Amino acid sequence: MTKPVIEVESLAKSFGDNHVLKDITEKVEPGQVIVVIGPSGGGKSTFLRCLNLLETPTSGKVAFEGQDLTSLDSKSVDSLREKMGMVFQSFNLFPNMTVLENIKLAPMKVKGVADAEATKTAHELLQRVGLEDHAEAFPASLSGGQAQRVAIARALAMNPEVMLFDEPTSALDPEMVGEVLNVMQELAQEGMTMVVVTHEMGFAKEVADRVWFMADGYIQENNTPDEFFNHPQTERAKDFLSKIIM
Amino acid sequence: MKKRFGIVLAIIVALLLTVVPLGQNQSAQAADDSLEKIQKKGVLVMGTSPDYPPYEFQATVKGKSQVVGMDVEIGKKVAKDLGVKLKVKSMSFDSLLVALQTGKVDMIISGMNPTPARRKNVDFTHIYYQGGYSIVINKTDLAKYKNKDSFKGGTLGAQTGSTQYNAIKKQTVGTTSKGMTSQSDLILALQSHKLDGVAMEKPSAEAYVSNNKQLAAIPSNFDLSSDATSSAIAFRKGSTSLVNEVNKTVDSIKKQNLVKKQYLPAAGKYLKTNTVNTSMTHYWKAFLTGIEYTLIITICSVFFGFILGILLSLARMAKGNPFKTALRWLATAYVEFIRGTPMMVQVMFVYFGLGLFVNLPALTSGIIAISLNSGAYIAEYIRGGINSVNIGQTEAARSLGMSNGATMRYVVLPQALKNIWPSLGNEFITLIKDSSIVSIIGVTELIYQSNIVRSDTYRGVAPIVVIMVLYFIMTFTASRILNYFERRMQHD
Ligand SMILES: Nc1ncnc2c1ncn2[C@@H]1O[C@H](COP(=O)(O)OP(=O)(O)OP(=O)(O)O)[C@@H](O)[C@H]1O
Numbered sequence: 001m002t003k004p005v006i007e008v009e010s011l012a013k014s015f016g017d018n019h020v021l022k023d024i025t026e027k028v029e030p031g032q033v034i035v036v037i038g039p040s041g042g043g044k045s046t047f048l049r050c051l052n053l054l055e056t057p058t059s060g061k062v063a064f065e066g067q068d069l070t071s072l073d074s075k076s077v078d079s080l081r082e083k084m085g086m087v088f089q090s091f092n093l094f095p096n097m098t099v100l101e102n103i104k105l106a107p108m109k110v111k112g113v114a115d116a117e118a119t120k121t122a123h124e125l126l127q128r129v130g131l132e133d134h135a136e137a138f139p140a141s142l143s144g145g146q147a148q149r150v151a152i153a154r155a156l157a158m159n160p161e162v163m164l165f166d167e168p169t170s171a172l173d174p175e176m177v178g179e180v181l182n183v184m185q186e187l188a189q190e191g192m193t194m195v196v197v198t199h200e201m202g203f204a205k206e207v208a209d210r211v212w213f214m215a216d217g218y219i220q221e222n223n224t225p226d227e228f229f230n231h232p233q234t235e236r237a238k239d240f241l242s243k244i245i246m
Numbered sequence: 247m248k249k250r251f252g253i254v255l256a257i258i259v260a261l262l263l264t265v266v267p268l269g270q271n272q273s274a275q276a277a278d279d280s281l282e283k284i285q286k287k288g289v290l291v292m293g294t295s296p297d298y299p300p301y302e303f304q305a306t307v308k309g310k311s312q313v314v315g316m317d318v319e320i321g322k323k324v325a326k327d328l329g330v331k332l333k334v335k336s337m338s339f340d341s342l343l344v345a346l347q348t349g350k351v352d353m354i355i356s357g358m359n360p361t362p363a364r365r366k367n368v369d370f371t372h373i374y375y376q377g378g379y380s381i382v383i384n385k386t387d388l389a390k391y392k393n394k395d396s397f398k399g400g401t402l403g404a405q406t407g408s409t410q411y412n413a414i415k416k417q418t419v420g421t422t423s424k425g426m427t428s429q430s431d432l433i434l435a436l437q438s439h440k441l442d443g444v445a446m447e448k449p450s451a452e453a454y455v456s457n458n459k460q461l462a463a464i465p466s467n468f469d470l471s472s473d474a475t476s477s478a479i480a481f482r483k484g485s486t487s488l489v490n491e492v493n494k495t496v497d498s499i500k501k502q503n504l505v506k507k508q509y510l511p512a513a514g515k516y517l518k519t520n521t522v523n524t525s526m527t528h529y530w531k532a533f534l535t536g537i538e539y540t541l542i543i544t545i546c547s548v549f550f551g552f553i554l555g556i557l558l559s560l561a562r563m564a565k566g567n568p569f570k571t572a573l574r575w576l577a578t579a580y581v582e583f584i585r586g587t588p589m590m591v592q593v594m595f596v597y598f599g600l601g602l603f604v605n606l607p608a609l610t611s612g613i614i615a616i617s618l619n620s621g622a623y624i625a626e627y628i629r630g631g632i633n634s635v636n637i638g639q640t641e642a643a644r645s646l647g648m649s650n651g652a653t654m655r656y657v658v659l660p661q662a663l664k665n666i667w668p669s670l671g672n673e674f675i676t677l678i679k680d681s682s683i684v685s686i687i688g689v690t691e692l693i694y695q696s697n698i699v700r701s702d703t704y705r706g707v708a709p710i711v712v713i714m715v716l717y718f719i720m721t722f723t724a725s726r727i728l729n730y731f732e733r734r735m736q737h738d
């Protein structure tokens with residue numbers, strides 16, 4: 001059996017009295033695509049951010065390739081984050097840099113990759129997300145869908161083992177959702193391990209290996225998309241599914 | 247005699263002497279090697295405040311501005327008799343005593359009268375000149391005023407805190423006393439009829455009258471102790487051997503009546519050349535030096551203040567371990583303290599306070615003080631700028647594996663600086679104006695130079711107008727340049 005990429009054990013996270021994550025124990029195997037769905041405010045973003053320690057867990061363990069992140073010093077955490085790319089709802093591109101510079105920055109400053117090599121990789125990635133014409137553009141001139149594809153390319157430039165997506169299409173106009181989902185689907189087909197928080201049920205059904213249903217601070221259900229959407233086990237999940245239009 | 251001694255300075259000295267009790271005073275008392283030290287050094291540094299003709303004033307000699315006057319002649323003679331070189335250091339009268347006590351100068355010759363209060367802090371030589379007081383009035387009033395008692399219902403002016411000023415207060419009835427810092431301002435006020443007369447040292451009065459045909463001098467008739475009208479040379483407390491040696495020179499100056507016979511006429515000659523050409527263009531070099539120093543101070547201070555500001559703002563946001571908490575606390579305290587005290591006091595503190603440990607030139611002290619000050623303000627701008635950068639930028643950078651430091655440096659700071667560029671520009675322009683504060687420690691920036699020109703030419707308003715225009719040209723040009731760069735940064 002292969003080692004899990006991510007292992008979460010008894011994870012809990014509180015903001016003051018607000019116990020957002022209560023007790024979560026789950027695994028992500030190599031090559032798996034996990035889709036996390038659940039009601040708004042249920043702690044999905046917080047969970048995702050605990051995986052790469054953007055948020056410090058209150059208790060419990062988060063292990064990446066067998067290493068417990070919560071016990072590491074900040075330097076080691078930095079270097080493990082390289083292996084976990086993250087894509088945000090609001091893109092978070094660096095507005096003062098061109099598309100190319102956005103992608104090159106981390107490889108050059110963190111990994112010490114030479115300029116020429118970083119540029120070459122960046123162009124290849126831009127080609128992969130269909131934006132090779134926009135290398136010299138500034139983020140402000142891009143559409144939402146283009147910006148999110150640049151953000152994906154930027155994360156891929158670090159050559160990560162896992163990609164974390166936090167509602168990557170929620171801020172997009174409907175006609176741009178497809179172009180981003182296509183890129184993500186291709187990525188999944190190439191074997192990338194992915195944890196995706198999304199409300200795109202179509203994507204979950206087609207691409208996910210497992211669906212995790214998260215509400216009230218727990219993973220209430222962990223199932224195949226087929227089982228989850230057709231035979232939800234918990235009342236909470238049934239209630240949730242009945243409210244979303246598919 | 248001049249007897250001004252700013253309260254602020256007095257407090258600073260008191261503070262310094264308590265904080266640093268091991269200053270020059272005690273070591274000097276322990277073993278009096280004062281004479282030996284000067285002779286070994288080969289240089290005698292004389293402190294003086296050159297705004298008091300004919301005692302000491304600035305004159306342009308062969309195109310170069312230098313300090314001249316009867317006190318300088320005396321200083322030369324003292325140095326010659328000691329077999330050392332004389333170096334004249336000019337600063338405001340207020341700063342002289344502190345400069346002596348902190349070792350910036352070796353002696354003071356600046357028309358200083360040996361009052362009992364001063365004797366407590368410094369050693370004086372024998373008296374080298376016995377003067378008296380006169381009252382300068384407008385010539386048109388000559389029939390109206392005879393002496394100090396003719397000014398009932400009127401206003402008499404004198405330098406703030408001077409013995410003349412105290413004499414007016416104590417020895418006149420029904421006369422308003424008005425104090426101003428500079429002699430040339432007083433004369434200006436007299437000519438514009440804001441004052442009816444100005445009480446001052448007799449030789450000074452004569453210098454003014456002989457250089458300005460609208461003025462006249464009348465005897466004052468103040469009842470004066472000889473302490474109040476005499477001048478002596480001041481040395482650090484406990485310099486007995488040095489004082490004894492210099493007393494020989496002073497005695498011989500008096501015996502030969504050198505002051506009246508040689509030194510005053512020599513000083514008068516400079517006064518005459520001064521009044522020949524009092525046009526402002528004649529002094530363009532003085533103003534140019536002023537601009538040069540103003541810009542040097544401003545640019546250096548903004549540069550170092552900026553670096554300090556970045557460090558302070560980062561320290562103010564540090565958190566995590568106790569060390570970082572302490573750092574944050576210190577930086578916060580520093581910023582609050584600097585913003586809560588006047589820059590003028592900070593300048594004096596650096597010059598005189600640090601001066602106890604390292605001998606910093608006035609210009610360096612000024613740059614250090616203003617950098618320290620401006621760093622505190624810039625830190626707040628930068629902190630605001632950093633907070634204005636969306637937290638998502640930091641998260642994106644961190645998620646890419648960039649360290650906290652790298653995130654700051656490559657992602658947050660560049661955006662923060664762009665946001666605060668206008669504030670930084672304003673700080674620069676403010677500093678062009680505020681750097682004038684270092685004139686009090688004798689840095690020859692624009693204000694200092696204009697004061698020199700004013701006491702040099704006996705013209706009160708013209709130099710002020712000139713530097714107003716010069717300051718405006720500098721600030722206006724600077725703001726144009728800054729705007730240009732601001733526009734260029736708006737590419738995204
Ligand atoms: N930094 C924070 N400080 C305090 N409370 C927070 C913080 N971040 C999140 N929360 C709280 O945690 C709870 C869960 O938030 P979270 O963003 O994880 O939910 P979510 O499932 O991602 O919701 P959505 O679908 O709206 O994105 C919310 O009540 C939120 O207010």
Ligand SMILES: [Mg+2]
Nearest residue numbers: 044045046167
């Ligand atoms: Mg969320």
